[in-house]
Amino acid sequence: MKELIRQLTIPSGPSGYEAPVKEVIHTLVQPHVDEVYDDALGNLYAVKQGASGPAAKTILLAAHMDEPALSVIDIDDQGFLRVAPLGPLRASTLVGARVVFARTGRRGIVGAEHGVAQKDLEFSHLFVDIGAASLDDAREHVRIGDAATFAYGFDEVGADLIVGHALDNRVGCAVLVEALKRTHSGYTIVAVFSAQQEVGSRGARVAGQRIHPDAALVLDVSPVGDTPKSERLALTLGGGPGIKALDATMVVAPKVRDIIVDAARLADVPYQIEVSPRTASDAGALFLGREGIPTGGIVVPARYVGTPSQMVHLRDVEQTVTLLTAYLGQLQ
Amino acid sequence: MFNAKELLIGLTEATGSPGDETKPAALLREAVNGLADTIETDSIGNTFLYCAGEGNTPRPRVMITAHTDEISLMVAHIDKGGFLRVAEVGGFDPRTLLGQEVIVHGKRKLPGVVGSKPPHLSSPEERNKSVPLQELFIDLAMPEASVRELVNVGNFITISRRTMELSGGRLAGKAMDNRAGVTTLAICLSELRKLRFSADVYAVGTVQEEIGCKGAQTAAFRLLPDLAVAIDVCHGETPGVASDLVQKLGGGPVVSFGPRIHPKLFKRLTDVARDANIPVQIEVTQGPTWTDADPIQIVQAGIPTALISIPLRYMHTSVETLAFEDVRHAGLLLARFIASLDMSFVEGLTCYLKN
Numbered sequence: 001m002k003e004l005i006r007q008l009t010i011p012s013g014p015s016g017y018e019a020p021v022k023e024v025i026h027t028l029v030q031p032h033v034d035e036v037y038d039d040a041l042g043n044l045y046a047v048k049q050g051a052s053g054p055a056a057k058t059i060l061l062a063a064h065m066d067e068p069a070l071s072v073i074d075i076d077d078q079g080f081l082r083v084a085p086l087g088p089l090r091a092s093t094l095v096g097a098r099v100v101f102a103r104t105g106r107r108g109i110v111g112a113e114h115g116v117a118q119k120d121l122e123f124s125h126l127f128v129d130i131g132a133a134s135l136d137d138a139r140e141h142v143r144i145g146d147a148a149t150f151a152y153g154f155d156e157v158g159a160d161l162i163v164g165h166a167l168d169n170r171v172g173c174a175v176l177v178e179a180l181k182r183t184h185s186g187y188t189i190v191a192v193f194s195a196q197q198e199v200g201s202r203g204a205r206v207a208g209q210r211i212h213p214d215a216a217l218v219l220d221v222s223p224v225g226d227t228p229k230s231e232r233l234a235l236t237l238g239g240g241p242g243i244k245a246l247d248a249t250m251v252v253a254p255k256v257r258d259i260i261v262d263a264a265r266l267a268d269v270p271y272q273i274e275v276s277p278r279t280a281s282d283a284g285a286l287f288l289g290r291e292g293i294p295t296g297g298i299v300v301p302a303r304y305v306g307t308p309s310q311m312v313h314l315r316d317v318e319q320t321v322t323l324l325t326a327y328l329g330q331l332q
Numbered sequence: 333m334f335n336a337k338e339l340l341i342g343l344t345e346a347t348g349s350p351g352d353e354t355k356p357a358a359l360l361r362e363a364v365n366g367l368a369d370t371i372e373t374d375s376i377g378n379t380f381l382y383c384a385g386e387g388n389t390p391r392p393r394v395m396i397t398a399h400t401d402e403i404s405l406m407v408a409h410i411d412k413g414g415f416l417r418v419a420e421v422g423g424f425d426p427r428t429l430l431g432q433e434v435i436v437h438g439k440r441k442l443p444g445v446v447g448s449k450p451p452h453l454s455s456p457e458e459r460n461k462s463v464p465l466q467e468l469f470i471d472l473a474m475p476e477a478s479v480r481e482l483v484n485v486g487n488f489i490t491i492s493r494r495t496m497e498l499s500g501g502r503l504a505g506k507a508m509d510n511r512a513g514v515t516t517l518a519i520c521l522s523e524l525r526k527l528r529f530s531a532d533v534y535a536v537g538t539v540q541e542e543i544g545c546k547g548a549q550t551a552a553f554r555l556l557p558d559l560a561v562a563i564d565v566c567h568g569e570t571p572g573v574a575s576d577l578v579q580k581l582g583g584g585p586v587v588s589f590g591p592r593i594h595p596k597l598f599k600r601l602t603d604v605a606r607d608a609n610i611p612v613q614i615e616v617t618q619g620p621t622w623t624d625a626d627p628i629q630i631v632q633a634g635i636p637t638a639l640i641s642i643p644l645r646y647m648h649t650s651v652e653t654l655a656f657e658d659v660r661h662a663g664l665l666l667a668r669f670i671a672s673l674d675m676s677f678v679e680g681l682t683c684y685l686k687n
Contacts, residue, residue: 233408245485277420292376
């Protein structure tokens with residue numbers, strides 16, 4: 001599992017530029033599914049036919065591939081880049097960050113103008129230094145519109161904890177890839193590796209309309225409340241998978257949630273309930289597909305979401321796969 | 333046959349959080365049993381009551397909606413000592429939550445109260461500020477172990493409040509927003525049984541309005557009606573609020589006008605009200621109406637949509653106050669409006685140039 005996650009966090013996937021992630025996932029899932037295809041927005045669909053035959057009901061499983069990034073909006077005469085955020089990033093957390101441009105692999109450092117208090121920092125105060133000597137030199141490596149993601153890669157802390165800049169949500173992608181290998185379900189599974197979640201779940205919206213499944217489930221990460229003076233959230237790292245009850249986009253109907261809870265009990269997987277009012281997910285967009293899609297979610301608890309160093313517990317990831325597989329296995 | 337005022341009181345005292353609207357929906361189904369030709373519930377909980385019109389097809393297809401959910405809280409964290417911290421599900425004003433009685437929907441229904449630090453122990457600065465939601469907690473007066481046994485993060489919490497009959501036919505209670513609209517649907521269907529009408533009517537009790545008008549959007553996609561009327565509440569006159577922002581309690585249902593409302597539906601509603609001697613008030617809304625009407629209007633190729641509102645004081649508190657007569661009049665207006673519809677009117681809705 002650790003190796004799978006590491007493999008998935010290497011490619012860069014700014015919202016709207018997810019192709020490198022998609023290629024890796026395509027190769028990984030191909031041997032385990034009946035069909036793989038993509039669409040105009042950059043979603044990747046992997047279909048595994050249900051055991052009940054052509055009459056099988058359909059479940060859509062969504063894990064977003066994209067990660068927050070910086071988009072180049074201007075290059076000045078000295079070759080410094082001005083940037084705007086793609087997705088939810090706070091300017092004050094970025095000073096000194098190392099970034100890498102997805103298209104060319106050029107690296108850079110985020111700097112800030114002098115004289116602005118950290119709490120007042122906005123994106124207009126930031127620039128990216130790619131070591132260019134001039135405007136022309138910078139243009140050799142970066143164009144307006146290029147996107148840069150964090151360049152921290154994958155790390156381990158102790159035996160069970162992993163850290164990375166894109167664990168949100170390559171961990172969800174890894175869970176989904178692994179579940180496709182292991183699962184036998186009565187339902188036809190349409191796994192959607194979705195594009196553009198960070199900029200408003202645009203990929204999930206069209207996937208829900210296109211597939212119009214009988215049910216949908218999102219796989220994502222969600223912040224915990226177990227660090228010193230953290231936000232008062234109920235999830236804890238290592239406490240087991242979180243079953244979604246509420247996030248910023250969605251209230252999960254109790255009857256949808258209870259099916260997942262029952263699956264966790266039957267499979268003897270410890271679980272927690274996620275109530276996270278400031279966390280966005282693909283769930284809200286999927287729910288609104290056509291005549292409405294009953295939608296739930298399973299999340300991997302994560303520390304430091306929204307920073308370049310997200311941390312998850314490997315046991316939580318394993319147990320999330322076990323829970324998802326058990327849930328899918330009981331669908332008839 | 334149901335008594336409309338008792339229905340409204342029963343509906344307001346029932347609990348139905350966004351995502352869990354089964355109780356008010358069941359009361360609605362029970363009330364209209366025998367009035368609707370078919371009754372269905374969809375996969376996300378919307379309730380569809382269908383009444384066939386008479387005459388040849390094609391007949392006008394009309395959707396009328398009222399949301400069945402109410403603003404609620406959810407258990408977000410169980411603190412040391414068994415005190416519950418909450419997240420909101422729909423927009424409460426935290427100033428009005430302090431001191432409320434609530435029901436926590438755990439393994440069983442548990443009564444509790446909303447507490448916070450008392451004024452004696454607050455700093456002068458704190459005393460002059462309202463308590464934010466994060467600092468409120470719910471006290472179930474049980475040992476922490478019992479709380480953990482009976483309550484889980486994710487359980488809904490609703491306000492506990494008996495609906496009160498005030499003088500002058502006014503009612504005060506929780507969830508008048510929008511059980512008043514749900515009652516209007518039932519009154520309308522009952523009134524339609526006394527009238528001849530050619531339209532096929534789909535009355536929909538929608539879900540999850542308070543968290544983004546979700547059920548109405550998917551219901552409209554499912555039905556793709558020729559036209560739709562949403563029923564909700566609007567602000568009633570209140571001391572300290574400018575008169576152009578509010579409507580009179582007891583002055584009749586409010587018919588909205590503005591870019592989200594089809595002008596021909598507005599005109600037909602006000603014409604019908606005039607001819608039938610039903611009092612109405614008019615509200616102009618330049619931007620969003622913040623009701624089911626907003627998403628319905630832009631489903632698929634677009635749906636001509638109107639909005640009828642019941643004036644209500646103290647919105648999103650536990651003492652939402654309205655005049656029952658406005659609810660009754662809204663039901664009558666809606667039924668007369670439906671009875672006035674024919675295919676030539678429907679065809680005219682896509683034509684803005686010709687009158």
